Amino acid sequence: xxxxxIAQRQTPRLYKxxxxxxxxxxxxxxxxxxxxxxxxxxxxxxxxxxxxxYIPFMDAENMSKxxxxxxxxxxxxVHVVKDVGSSMRRFLRYHPINExxxxxxxLGLKPCExxxxxxxxxxxxxxxxxxxxxxxxxxxxxIERSKIGLIFKKAVQVFQLEFGVLxxxxxxxxxxxxxxxxxxxxxxxxxxxLIGDVDMKFIKVLEILRSMGLDYGWIEEHLSEQDSxxxxxxxxxLNFFSATCCSSELVSLISQHPGLLFESSGYAAFSLTAIxxxxxxxxxxxxxxxxxxxxxxxxxFVSNLNKCILFFHEIEMEVDEIxxxxxxxxxxxxxxxxxxxxxxxxxxxxxxxxxxxxxQENPQELSKWGIGLRVEPLPNSGDHVESQRLKMKFFLxxxxxxxxxxxxxxxxxxxxxxxxxxxxxxxIVNAGLDKAAVSEMDPCIGTVGPESGHEHNRxxxxxxxxxxRKQNIGKPSSVV
Numbered sequence: 001x002x003x004x005x006i007a008q009r010q011t012p013r014l015y016k017x018x019x020x021x022x023x024x025x026x027x028x029x030x031x032x033x034x035x036x037x038x039x040x041x042x043x044x045x046x047x048x049x050x051x052x053x054y055i056p057f058m059d060a061e062n063m064s065k066x067x068x069x070x071x072x073x074x075x076x077x078v079h080v081v082k083d084v085g086s087s088m089r090r091f092l093r094y095h096p097i098n099e100x101x102x103x104x105x106x107l108g109l110k111p112c113e114x115x116x117x118x119x120x121x122x123x124x125x126x127x128x129x130x131x132x133x134x135x136x137x138x139x140x141x142x143i144e145r146s147k148i149g150l151i152f153k154k155a156v157q158v159f160q161l162e163f164g165v166l167x168x169x170x171x172x173x174x175x176x177x178x179x180x181x182x183x184x185x186x187x188x189x190x191x192x193x194l195i196g197d198v199d200m201k202f203i204k205v206l207e208i209l210r211s212m213g214l215d216y217g218w219i220e221e222h223l224s225e226q227d228s229x230x231x232x233x234x235x236x237x238l239n240f241f242s243a244t245c246c247s248s249e250l251v252s253l254i255s256q257h258p259g260l261l262f263e264s265s266g267y268a269a270f271s272l273t274a275i276x277x278x279x280x281x282x283x284x285x286x287x288x289x290x291x292x293x294x295x296x297x298x299x300x301f302v303s304n305l306n307k308c309i310l311f312f313h314e315i316e317m318e319v320d321e322i323x324x325x326x327x328x329x330x331x332x333x334x335x336x337x338x339x340x341x342x343x344x345x346x347x348x349x350x351x352x353x354x355x356x357x358x359x360q361e362n363p364q365e366l367s368k369w370g371i372g373l374r375v376e377p378l379p380n381s382g383d384h385v386e387s388q389r390l391k392m393k394f395f396l397x398x399x400x401x402x403x404x405x406x407x408x409x410x411x412x413x414x415x416x417x418x419x420x421x422x423x424x425x426x427x428i429v430n431a432g433l434d435k436a437a438v439s440e441m442d443p444c445i446g447t448v449g450p451e452s453g454h455e456h457n458r459x460x461x462x463x464x465x466x467x468x469r470k471q472n473i474g475k476p477s478s479v480v
Contacts, residue, residue: 100114131159
């Protein structure tokens with residue numbers, strides 16, 4: 001495998017530096033260096049790499065101009081006497097540097113990304129000829145140096161291939177009819193195709209897409225260099241849609257929603273399918289849903305759907321009702337970015353029970369409760385007015401209407417909805433107490449917290465009866 005290898009769990013080789021010669025240590029130091037001074041420092045570094053270390057000019061220039069963090073650390077160690085250029089040359093003459101640091105940084109890697117790959121026994125690039133050979137093969141193939149770092153992060157094994165192996169792999173793909181420009185994009189996005197034999201899953205995916213009329217340009221357009229692709233999973237997603245959609249529908253689906261294939265290598269589409277199957281949607285309804293899929297990322301759609309299901313759980317909706325809504329409105333739920341439950345309680349001015357019932361009766365209203373939208377309170381349901389009417393009737397039946405002050409006091413003392421007060425009264429009477437005695441009972445017995453739309457703990461009829469009987473033992477009913 002050559003001298004270069006990954007140092008597992010190894011402390012990176014770092015310099016301990018001191019600020020000297022008037023050079024201050026700060027994160028934004030390079031940005032504050034005068035342009036002329038910066039050019040002198042880069043020229044001195046280029047001269048060192050090319051003339052002293054015999055690194056090819058193009059590589060040396062790239063390393064000197066595209067490693068700002070390394071340059072900052074180096075300037076912190078240089079004692080400037082007359083000018084930066086001569087001071088750096090003198091410093092480099094007696095202080096060899098770790099050439100892998102500016103090399104990796106010039107490829108687009110950050111220090112925290114390349115530090116695990118540094119080896120304490122290697123300082124010079126020439127010590128790892130295998131790394132340099134594969135690096136130069138990629139450069140000559142047309143891959144930009146700044147993107148080679150992405151390949152290194154995704155598949156370091158590419159730089160450990162034996163001499164002559166990498167050119168043969170690139171040639172094998174070209175012999176299959178793949179252009180050099182197309183392979184450049186594929187290698188940056190999915191360097192794993194260079195590991196092992198020719199990736200036949202990758203070739204099969206290309207064949208299927210080409211048969212659907214989607215050319216290489218379309219594929220390049222929808223691949224992201226920041227992602228890494230698993231072509232086996234992508235092929236499975238293609239086979240799934242081929243089995244559930246007719247040819248014309250499949251072409252329309254993939255061309256309009258390439259994210260179903262390429263987002264997370266198709267894992268997002270598989271995850272969505274699994275959720276819907278678990279909630280009871282038949283496979284034909286799922287495939288129909290995909291044909292109507294909205295213009296939204298699949299990952300975002302799955303996230304929205306999960307948050308809606310969690311929201312239904314938080315408002316204590318029954319499981320069967322949740323499944324029913326998901327089965328009937330999967331596209332709606334996946335397109336809504338709902339506020340959190342507590343926020344909606346406040347915006348809508350409702351409690352869990354009413355909100356749950358309202359959603360079951362008006363599921364389309366969910367689309368109006370998305371993040372960023374102005375949410376209006378729900379209209380008055382009339383429950384409060386009806387409750388007040390029943391409470392008034394209850395107090396009149398008890399005889400409080402003869403005294404307006406007593407009626408006003410009763411409204412403050414007796415808590416609960418009008419229907420609940422009558423039910424509790426009847427429950428205590430049916431338990432064996434005299435109706436007149438119950439009418440004179442302490443109002444705190446059998447009542448609940450302040451009247452509102454929220455649920456509260458209730459005192460059972462048995463507890464009410466026991467409390468009443470304790471108060472009434474040995475007392476005539478007239479006293480009670």
